[in-house]
Amino acid sequence: MVSVAGVKFQRPTALPTCRIYSSLFPLRRGKGLTGLKNLGNTCYMNSILQCLSNTPQLTEYCISDQYKNYISRSNKTNGQVIEEVAALIKVLWNGQYKCVASRDLRYVVGQYQRIFRGVDQQDSHEFLTILMDWLHSDLQTLDVPRIRETIGAAEKAWLDFTKAKESMILHLFYGQMKSTVKCVACHKESATYECFSNLSLELPPNANECQLSQCMDMYFSGERIHGWNCPNCKTKRDAIKKLDISKLPPVLVVHLKRFYADTSNTGAYVKKQNYLNFPLQNLAMNPYIARAESRAGTPKTYQLYAVSNHYGSMEGGHYTAFCKSAHYRRWFKFDDQVVSYLETPNVVSSAAYILFYTWLPPAAPVNSVGL
Template sequence: MNSILQCLSNTEALVKELINLNKPALNYQSKTKGMVALEVIQTLRSMWSGDIRVYSIKDLKALMGNMKDIFKGTSHQDSNEFLIILLEYLHEDLNVHNSLTSLSGAEESTGEKAWGEFRRKNSSVIQRLFYGQQKSTVTCSTCQHSSVTFEPFFNLFVPIPSTSDKVTLHDCIQLYMSGENITGWKCPKCHGERNATKKFDISKLPPVLIIALKRFTQENDSWLHKKENVVMYPVQDLDMRRFTVRDSEQRYTNYDLYAVSTHSGTLKSGHYKAICKNYLTRK
């Protein structure tokens, strides 16, 4: 929890909006009745007040534990799972549209139409900063019919190639985008359960891009294990244009790294720490 909050606390646009937010701006009809947003806002205000050297997040931890049993106690949990759940709660607490839409895929004629429908029901600082849209294409191996779905995302959870002990972040993203072979897909054209291929393209990149590495994997029916491959990534100018839908207009394409949550240890135990660029000092 601490490492993720440190990363979020150095997300400049998020901090500036949340610490100046008034209580009436919250959605008290959400699952948490606005309580998660209130705790996060209080945490950020305290961290950036300059008056406190050490701040305890015990109240936020207790609240998250009440909402999700996995966050009760002191057992080892996945930081990316915490980030996903925290951002979902924050989005619901801050969403000015009470009629939430499902975050699953919608089969629309165009990505813009699907994105417009999503934004019509979802408007928060979380949506504005972190949400993008990806295009999923499933192609039937029998008749070659393709089914296209557009779905919002705020976290690219990318696998690590097993081909080398040292890979690049681009290698990981490319492996994710290249998709997978699936079985039992119900083809709407040839009307049967078929083998198919599924691939991804990004139709809309967000202002702030979150990428998580899938370190813990299960291969060849073995136990879960941690991949220790070295993943090299650019600190500045990560170019995502090669992964976008061809000829799509993108407002955001290049990204500078400012925060990393790292893990040392095993599946059952270990330690998370954050390495962040202070958005005030730029160091």
């Protein structure tokens, strides 16, 4: 471990074949390698903010001030959340500080959601889901041209969700799920559509070690439900409910449901500590998409670029982030104010809680910043 200006870097075990090692040390501090101070159990927030800061397209959008052209002032959060997130991302990427405090952002999110105000530990997944919703509505000013008169059910549901106003956040992070219910007696199908900013997957029961593909298979395999009001049979029937992705987003966020209510123990929340194997490269989503989307020309294979980790139990835990810097083209560990090198084989661990995948090219951001 080497400490430069108080920032700890883990020396690579083998001298790298790339220029990164030599180019990083003279910098003292690095672009996007600024830590975030813990303001009293705010590691859940810090973990998510570092994952977002390492999303090159979002970072570029903030640093280049493009977001300023699209701020909505007529929504619940008045454009304040994107302003604070953008201000923080700029500071994280100006390369001047070894760590900073995200007090202004924390104040703003605390104003709109009480649970983020106090010093209690919160769930990073809940924070991410709410933050995405706020960021989307803060930037929801893009008009959608109506190209055709007749649109399909999936497009109609998308339009119902966006109210014909879209955002860069929507384009980057939001997908759409198709839920099909099929009567086992008459085979009548009924489909509904819902937008999502992340997938929430169950872990297989009774398995200490599992694969991400197992969780995906479970989620998308379909389940038998009872007492469905079949519109065709006009009576209650058994039916098969099946999920398929009808729109894959460029950034696919996958949440692992590690916390659950233990019904055998007064319903207290406990944590599943399963070791989950997940691919760093080539996560194939083809098996899980609806037929119409499978014909669309968008890529369906994803690369991992960030992980929000949770260590410990429900009562006492700690969050960190592992992120692949698009600037240095390697992995770093963000543990509140400390940023250190991370060897690629250590990215997969039993602490993995939220996975950030993308099919976008790993474009190095922020060349436009005056550094």
